[in-house]
Amino acid sequence: MKHGNGLPDWIRKSSSIVLLALAGSIFARSQEPSTPTESQSQSQSMAAAIQQLQEQVRELRVAVAEVRSEAAQYRAETGELRRELQATRDQLASTVGPAQPGLYPATTTGATQESGGAAAASRTGSWEERVSSLEESSQLLSGKVDDQYQTKVESASKYRVRLSGIVLLNLFTNHGTPDNFDFPNYVPEPTPFDSKGATGASLRQSQLGLEVFGPRLAGAKTTGNVQFDLSGGFPNTLNGTSFGLFRLRIANMRMDWDKTSIVAGQDNAFFSPLSPTSFASLAVPTFGYAGNLWGWIPQVRVEHRFDLSNGQNILLQGGILDNVTGEPPPLSFDRLPQAGERSSQPAYAFRVSWSRNIFGQPLRLGTGAYYSRQEWWLNRHVDGWAGMADWEIPLAARVSLSGEFYRGVAVGGLGGGIGRSVLFDGNPFDSATRIRPLNSMGGWSQLKFKATSKLEFNGAFGMDSPFAEDVRAFYASQSYVDPTLVQNRSALVNFIYRPRSNLLFSSEFRHLRTFEIDRDSHTAEQVNLMMGILF
Numbered sequence: 001m002k003h004g005n006g007l008p009d010w011i012r013k014s015s016s017i018v019l020l021a022l023a024g025s026i027f028a029r030s031q032e033p034s035t036p037t038e039s040q041s042q043s044q045s046m047a048a049a050i051q052q053l054q055e056q057v058r059e060l061r062v063a064v065a066e067v068r069s070e071a072a073q074y075r076a077e078t079g080e081l082r083r084e085l086q087a088t089r090d091q092l093a094s095t096v097g098p099a100q101p102g103l104y105p106a107t108t109t110g111a112t113q114e115s116g117g118a119a120a121a122s123r124t125g126s127w128e129e130r131v132s133s134l135e136e137s138s139q140l141l142s143g144k145v146d147d148q149y150q151t152k153v154e155s156a157s158k159y160r161v162r163l164s165g166i167v168l169l170n171l172f173t174n175h176g177t178p179d180n181f182d183f184p185n186y187v188p189e190p191t192p193f194d195s196k197g198a199t200g201a202s203l204r205q206s207q208l209g210l211e212v213f214g215p216r217l218a219g220a221k222t223t224g225n226v227q228f229d230l231s232g233g234f235p236n237t238l239n240g241t242s243f244g245l246f247r248l249r250i251a252n253m254r255m256d257w258d259k260t261s262i263v264a265g266q267d268n269a270f271f272s273p274l275s276p277t278s279f280a281s282l283a284v285p286t287f288g289y290a291g292n293l294w295g296w297i298p299q300v301r302v303e304h305r306f307d308l309s310n311g312q313n314i315l316l317q318g319g320i321l322d323n324v325t326g327e328p329p330p331l332s333f334d335r336l337p338q339a340g341e342r343s344s345q346p347a348y349a350f351r352v353s354w355s356r357n358i359f360g361q362p363l364r365l366g367t368g369a370y371y372s373r374q375e376w377w378l379n380r381h382v383d384g385w386a387g388m389a390d391w392e393i394p395l396a397a398r399v400s401l402s403g404e405f406y407r408g409v410a411v412g413g414l415g416g417g418i419g420r421s422v423l424f425d426g427n428p429f430d431s432a433t434r435i436r437p438l439n440s441m442g443g444w445s446q447l448k449f450k451a452t453s454k455l456e457f458n459g460a461f462g463m464d465s466p467f468a469e470d471v472r473a474f475y476a477s478q479s480y481v482d483p484t485l486v487q488n489r490s491a492l493v494n495f496i497y498r499p500r501s502n503l504l505f506s507s508e509f510r511h512l513r514t515f516e517i518d519r520d521s522h523t524a525e526q527v528n529l530m531m532g533i534l535f
Contacts, residue, residue: 061089155212165208165227168279168532173199176524178512183281185289186418186488187514187522204230204244205282220255220262227251231283249296261303263319269295269414270317271349271368274390274404276446276460278494280508280528287462290490290512291442293388293406293414298322301349312356315366320346323372325384325421326412326481339421340413343373343381353390361394374410374421377429382422382437384410403445410437412481417466418488418514419481423474436474439467454498461491471517487515506530 155161170182177194178184182202207229214222232247234240252265263270272293275285285294301319308314323340324347330336340347353366372384386408393401408414412421417440426433444462451457465487474483494508508528515521 153210157212159215160213162211162213163209164211164535166206166532166534167203168206168282168530169201169203170205170280171201171529172280172526173197174524174526176512176522178524178526183283184510184512184524184526185284185490186485187512187524188482189484189516189519189522202242202244205279206230207249207282209250217255220257222253222255224253225250229283259305259307262300263303264300266296266298267301269293269297269321269349270299270301270319271351271370272388272390272404272406272414273351273366274392274402276402276444276462276492277448277456277458277496278460278492278508279496279504279506279530279532280492280494280510280526286492287444287460287490288415289418289464290488291406291444291462291464292404293386293408293411293416295324295414297324310356312354315351315353315355317351317368318349320348323347323374324413325372325374325410326415326419327421339374339376339382340372340384342375342377345373347372347384359394359397361397361400362392363394364390364392366390370408370411370414372410372413376422376435378431380435382410382435384408384413384421384437386411386414386416398450400448401445402448403443405441405443407441409439411440412438416440416442416464418464418485420466420483420485423470423483425474436470438470441465441467455495457493457495459491459493461489463487463489468517482516484516484519485514486517489513502534504530504532504534506532 153161153163172182174181174184175197176187177190177196178187181198181200183205207227209225209227212224214224216222226248227250228246229249230244230246232245235243235245237243248266250265250267252263252267255262275292275294276287278286280286281288285292288294299319299321301317303315303317306314306316323338323343323345325339327338347370349368349370351366351368353364355362355364357363367389368387370384370386370388374382374384376382386406388404388406388408390404391402395401406416408416410421411417412419417438420438423436423438424433425436428435442462442464444460446458446460449457466485468486471484471486490510490512492508492510494506496504496506498504506528507530508526510526510528511523512525513521513523
């Protein structure tokens with residue numbers, strides 16, 4: 001039987017019995033007069049007992065090694081604990097030497113007997129100290145095993161599971177009226193009932209993740225990953241804005257060989273892999289609807305890596321995706337096909353990137369393409385597509401520039417066109433209504449300065465621009481997003497301070513400005529203070 005610390009009972013009981021018996025023997029014999037021969041006999045008996053105790057300690061060390069091997073993939077924070085455990089084992093190895101009962105043979109002369117008796121007494125005291133040290137080390141090992149065992153996440157299968165996530169508190173104040181109070185994306189036309197400013201707090205951008213490490217299959221490592229947040233809406237109850245609903249972000253499975261990977265599940269838009277660094281907007285990636293194409297989309301993709309000379313690498317990625325178009329679902333429970341899914345074919349995407357290291361950081365350049373066939377009722381078809389580029393460029397040891405740019409048509413499902421794929425000039429369910437795919441372009445760029453290993457500063461700007469001629473032709477039309485929006489800009493500055501690897505503090509100022517066709521622009525600002533605990 002095993003207790004919660006993962007060690008068998010017989011190890012604990014036998015170690016305790018040996019220690020008690022040995023201590024009792026030492027005490028009893030220390031009360032009796034002894035001859036040199038008896039002292040040597042005691043020494044030999046003591047050495048044998050210590051050998052038995054050493055065997056028990058070795059078994060403890062084996063148990064510790066097993067626990068450490070199971071925890072080999074745990075979070076980086078457990079590395080400090082493993083180093084402490086290794087230091088303890090090294091201390092044991094230096095403390096415990098091989099005991100040899102025949103090392104001190106019996107002698108017959110008086111002088112030799114006197115020196116032998118003194119040496120035996122000295123060895124007896126030394127062994128008592130070593131027994132005490134072994135007992136303390138054994139207790140320390142047991143405590144370390146207890147701590148290590150408590151960090152495990154158990155699963156119904158024999159495969160390891162790792163828990164991760166972030167508890168994130170956002171304290172924010174807004175000036176103006178953006179579309180969303182806690183993580184704004186654009187600024188719609190205000191109404192007389194809108195507030196000029198507001199202050200609030202939220203934890204609904206906190207995240208929870210689970211990663212499972214499966215068996216090797218056909219030479220590939222298999223893993224699974226699922227991530228949730230609390231930004232799935234609000235329950236219809238008192239103070240419901242504080243009780244964010246669970247929302248699925250990512251749920252994927254991977255098979256990884258040395259150079260090739262297969263990924264299946266709901267994952268990021270791999271052809272647009274970057275986002276500005278910010279903890280003020282995790283529920284929607286920073287600058288979503290302001291030049292940053294994004295999505296958590298069901299997909300199947302293949303990746304292959306080529307290693308070139310001088311540390312250079314090329315990554316090829318290609319796959320098929322659920323054909324999303326950005327429409328909100330018409331029903332809360334029953335799923336109906338959207339325009340992309342009604343075309344009876346998936347979306348297609350491809351990306352290639354080149355990278356190498358400069359100033360100890362990756363220099364990476366990538367380009368990608370996306371295609372989506374869409375059917376907007378009554379046999380009205382649209383070809384959606386996008387071409388994009390992304391870059392990460394180290395400018396110095398602590399300074400880097402990153403960003404993305406895209407040009408596309410009908411990519412509202414990826415946040416392009418400020419979330420719109422098409423525009424209508426009337427009722428979309430009327431056969432006489434015309435449809436117009438929305439052309440758009442946009443992008444963002446960020447400058448990062450890492451002052452220290454714990455402190456960084458970021459400044460970024462992003463913009464999404466639907467083509468004015470498309471919007472003007474159908475600006476009075478119907479749409480699931482305001483059809484008059486013609487440009488959306490967003491800019492931010494922030495700092496992120498990590499005093500420990502699992503603790504962060506951050507502050508950010510963000511400015512948004514959204515333009516309407518032939519009308520005024522609208523602005524809003526947000527100041528956001530953040531504290532997060534990662535686990």
